[in-house]
Amino acid sequence: MEERIYNPNEIISFRKTTEAFGGLSNMASGYSIYINDIIIPSSEHLYQAMRYPINPEIQYKIISQDNAMKAKMVSKKYKEKYSRPDWARVQIKIMRWVLEVKLAQNWEKFSQVLLSTEDKPIVEFSKEDKLWGAYLLDGKLQGVNALGRLLMELRQKYVTSNERMYCVEPVNIPALLLYNHPIGIICNTNILGDFDYTFEYEEFAV
Numbered sequence: 164m165e166e167r168i169y170n171p172n173e174i175i176s177f178r179k180t181t182e183a184f185g186g187l188s189n190m191a192s193g194y195s196i197y198i199n200d201i202i203i204p205s206s207e208h209l210y211q212a213m214r215y216p217i218n219p220e221i222q223y224k225i226i227s228q229d230n231a232m233k234a235k236m237v238s239k240k241y242k243e244k245y246s247r248p249d250w251a252r253v254q255i256k257i258m259r260w261v262l263e264v265k266l267a268q269n270w271e272k273f274s275q276v277l278l279s280t281e282d283k284p285i286v287e288f289s290k291e292d293k294l295w296g297a298y299l300l301d302g303k304l305q306g307v308n309a310l311g312r313l314l315m316e317l318r319q320k321y322v323t324s325n326e327r328m329y330c331v332e333p334v335n336i337p338a339l340l341l342y343n344h345p346i347g348i349i350c351n352t353n354i355l356g357d358f359d360y361t362f363e364y365e366e367f368a369v
């Protein structure tokens with residue numbers, strides 16, 4: 164993907180999770196994901212875990228971190244030696260899938276954040292990461308901004324077109340594994356989120 168240049172006055176940018184559009188960040192808490200009976204605390208945890216499909220013990224260390232930045236830091240220790248060999252080729256596809264899962268399983272909250280960006284360019288502001296974000300140079304933001312671009316794609320494909328998705332197909336790559344188990348279609352069965360247990364309680368009430 165080629166670099167782009169953005170005018171800071173015309174965009175929605177995000178950096179810290181506590182800022183107005185912080186929910187766009189993979190580091191944001193409150194957007195948990197549920198796959199193969201495993202609760203994954205954030206999209207960053209999931210993205211980082213996907214680097215290590217044949218190392219379930221590394222995936223476990225990542226997923227058990229209590230915040231997303233710690234998950235990224237744990238992953239950093241292993242990435243040189245243990246990342247899947249095709250990582251550079253598949254990482255954008257994986258990120259697109261991760262974001263789709265985040266949206267499918269956190270539709271109410273995440274679609275609202277995406278909707279609130281209107282039709283403005285979304286840019287992850289970063290001091291150093293010009294693949295996922297963009298950094299300030301001569302008064303403009305410059306970088307590939309892959310994360311911002313994937314978020315805009317998501318916004319257009321599902322949110323502004325009102326095409327709510329409930330299930331997400333797996334990425335078409337070899338070895339999409341979590342704790343040695345293949346990941347298939349993921350549906351919105353987020354036990355921490357939207358599921359309504361009222362009916363079951365009523366049925367068992369005496």
Ligand SMILES: Nc1nc(O)c(N)c(N[C@@H]2O[C@H](COP(=O)(O)O)[C@@H](O)[C@H]2O)n1
Pocket residue numbers: 178189190207210235287289292295310
């Ligand atoms: N909050 C934050 N701090 C940084 O230093 C970052 N580089 C990012 N970017 C996010 O990190 C993820 C990519 O990780 P890899 O460099 O591919 O291991 C991705 O979620 C970026 O949005 N964020």
